[in-house]
Amino acid sequence: MPELPEVETALRELEPELQGRQVVRAWVGWPRTVATPDATVFAATIVGASFAGFERRGKYMLFRLEEPPVPGEAADAAHAPRWLIVHLRMTGRLHVAAAEVEADPHTHLLLDLDDGRRLHFRDPRKFGRVWLTDAPEAVLARLGPEPDDPALTPEALVARLAGRRAPIKALLLDQSLWAGVGNIYADEALFAAGIDPRRAAGTLSPDEVARLLGAVQQVLAAAILRKGSSLGSASTNYQRPDGSAGGYQEAHRVFQRTGQPCLVCGAPIERVVLAQRSSHFCPHCQR
């Protein structure tokens, strides 16, 4: 499942493939994949646009597009930039392939490029969404800061968690608290910080909150260095745009290690369900 490190990796690896490429044809196979505008309008509108910028916010990919010149209009006429926004959700993947490479049956969006290749959006579970918009801030409005935002200080986080009775694990997944943490890195960060995922968030001491913030930042950075985590079946797991796997799953210390010995103390890793999500933790190291 793509979280911040996977999205960052995929975006950086797509950039050299897409930079400057113009969309010459668009096909939408599953209209609900397009959140906005209407899928037909989406396909008609994106043709002619070129990929000009590559950014990430939380788990969202933002592709800044350059529009073709409008006849009769000054070449330097000011326009709000248009953005293609992509959220891979659970099983989405983006990759570029030669035109003659047949699309997988789970491909819901194809953008033909001016160099003869095609951008594929494949998503077996169909949770992924794309947007075409002049106002990306509206799509991203609910997101909290990036976890490495300097403004996100331990003190600010303590204030945000004060009085909250939900399990800290549930709040780690709340994209309005901070953007980009999903189930894998929430569990890994809680282990690194030595905090029980079931703890009511408001009961964490300032020292624990500071440790947790540092752990989230450290785990995400380490996962980016290893190009993300690839777990599960080959058809639905995370793969990089070139089809290769990430490597951070080899560094997981608790995620999907239920029953296996803790790498620090040897106690069996336990699994509980919090906020409808599996949570994996060491009952001895995480208090």
Add this chain to the structure above:
DNA sequence: ATAAGGCCCTGACCGC
């Protein structure tokens, strides 16, 4: 305002 539960989807997996 916060918390909890349902919903969307389908591949994988389990038990018979």
Add this chain to the structure above:
DNA sequence: TGCGGTCAGGGCCTTA
């Protein structure tokens, strides 16, 4: 072998 049932899970929505 085949079949039905269950699970996973991000983000959004509804309900309490």
